[in-house]
Amino acid sequence: MTGGWLMPHSRRAPRDSDPRENVYQRTAGGALVLALVEVSCGPRGSKRYPFHRPLDQRHTGSQHGRSPSHRTRLRGAVGGGKRGSLFGLLGEVKDVARIVRNESRATRKQALQSYMRVLRSVRDEKTGRERSKELHIFGLSVFYVHAESLLHMTREIYLDRQYEFTSSRAHPTVIDAGANIGLATLFFKQKYPSAHVIAFEPEPHAFAALERNVAANDLDHVTTVQKALARDAGDAEMCGWPGSLITSLQPNRHASAEHMTVETVPLSSYIGNHLDFLKLDVEGLETEILDELSAAGKLAAIERLVCE
Numbered sequence: 001m002t003g004g005w006l007m008p009h010s011r012r013a014p015r016d017s018d019p020r021e022n023v024y025q026r027t028a029g030g031a032l033v034l035a036l037v038e039v040s041c042g043p044r045g046s047k048r049y050p051f052h053r054p055l056d057q058r059h060t061g062s063q064h065g066r067s068p069s070h071r072t073r074l075r076g077a078v079g080g081g082k083r084g085s086l087f088g089l090l091g092e093v094k095d096v097a098r099i100v101r102n103e104s105r106a107t108r109k110q111a112l113q114s115y116m117r118v119l120r121s122v123r124d125e126k127t128g129r130e131r132s133k134e135l136h137i138f139g140l141s142v143f144y145v146h147a148e149s150l151l152h153m154t155r156e157i158y159l160d161r162q163y164e165f166t167s168s169r170a171h172p173t174v175i176d177a178g179a180n181i182g183l184a185t186l187f188f189k190q191k192y193p194s195a196h197v198i199a200f201e202p203e204p205h206a207f208a209a210l211e212r213n214v215a216a217n218d219l220d221h222v223t224t225v226q227k228a229l230a231r232d233a234g235d236a237e238m239c240g241w242p243g244s245l246i247t248s249l250q251p252n253r254h255a256s257a258e259h260m261t262v263e264t265v266p267l268s269s270y271i272g273n274h275l276d277f278l279k280l281d282v283e284g285l286e287t288e289i290l291d292e293l294s295a296a297g298k299l300a301a302i303e304r305l306v307c308e
Contacts, residue, residue: 092119098159111158114138118154121147133209134216140186141216143209145243152245153183163187165277165304170194172276177229177267177289178308180245182210184279189219196221198270202228202262205242229282230264231292238262248283268296275301281308 095115103111114137124130125147135142135150138158144150156162163184171194176185179199188197199214199222201207207226214222228249230236239257240247247257249264267289280286286307293299 095155095159102159102161111138115154115159118147118151122151139190141213142181142183142186143212143216144181145205145209149180149243149245150183153180157184157187163277163279163306164191167192167195167276168303169276171196173272173274174198174277174279175267175270175275176200176279178279178281178283179210179224180206181243182213182224185210185222186213186217186219188277189217189222194221195276196223198223198225200225200227200229202226202238203240203243203247204260206244206247209243225265225270227263227265229267229289230285231266231288233265233269234263235261236264246283248285250284266292266296268293268298271298271301273301274303276303278302278305280305 096112099111099115100108114135117135117137121130121135121144130147133144135144137154142150172192174188174192174195174197176182176188176197176199179185179201180203182199182201185197185199188195197219199210201210201224204226207224211224214224228236228238230249236249237259238247238249238261239259241257244257249262271293280289282289290299290307293302
């Protein structure tokens with residue numbers, strides 16, 4: 001692992017280097033921490049780099065006559081507090097490791113920068129400093145409702161690659177059932193620009209972001225459907241919160257949640273003779289929908305299926 005954003009392990013540290021930084025240079029895991037630091041804060045030697053300064057200035061710069069903007073960007077990127085310290089970065093380091101493992105050298109830096117932008121959006125949302133609900137990540141313009149939800153989807157889709165598939169056709173047909181803001185839809189269209197994607201999302205705030213994402217990225221052959229999937233067509237009560245990932249048609253699933261009436265439709269009515277990929281994430285109704293597909297004789301038409 002080499003490049004402008006990562007110091008090779010074998011390079012001898014200069015005499016004036018921070019001894020705490022040297023500890024991280026000795027292991028592969030520590031190198032990932034330093035990679036995360038450089039992507040978040042800037043290259044080694046820059047003003048934003050958190051080492052080579054007294055420890056108290058790194059964490060409490062405002063107490064020493066420095067403005068809060070001089071605090072380490074690494075701490076701010078992941079929400080501050082104990083989680084913002086280097087020793088509290090285990091989850092983020094694991095995420096970086098997945099990016100390094102999955103991405104080629106040509107795309108690795110962009111993926112790391114995208115991941116850090118998502119982490120910063122989580123920080124900004126928690127501290128009330130969020131200025132926009134739009135991020136430029138993974139080569140896409142992404143509008144979102146909740147930054148924490150975006151981070152969860154980023155991990156599932158771009159880090160874990162849960163919806164990675166290889167199609168036997170040049171123009172695959174994909175259904176994104178439970179699309180939320182449509183990050184998986186964007187992923188499918190990046191992988192197969194000629195694919196036809198049908199994205200279902202009944203919740204109004206998430207659906208609005210889904211449509212904005214489709215339009216902002218100039219995607220064609222994408223059909224957005226503001227309906228919930230169920231056994232029968234009609235109306236049903238949905239409970240959840242605006243833009244939430246856990247909105248559900250199951251009664252009393254969330255006692256304190258908001259309730260609204262949404263239109264429902266059977267999934268089988270959208271499946272023809274062949275479906276290349278079905279992503280099914282509908283918060284507890286997966287079994288009901290699969291039973292409906294089986295009764296309609298449509299399961300055999302599905303080549304690949306990922307069910308949450």
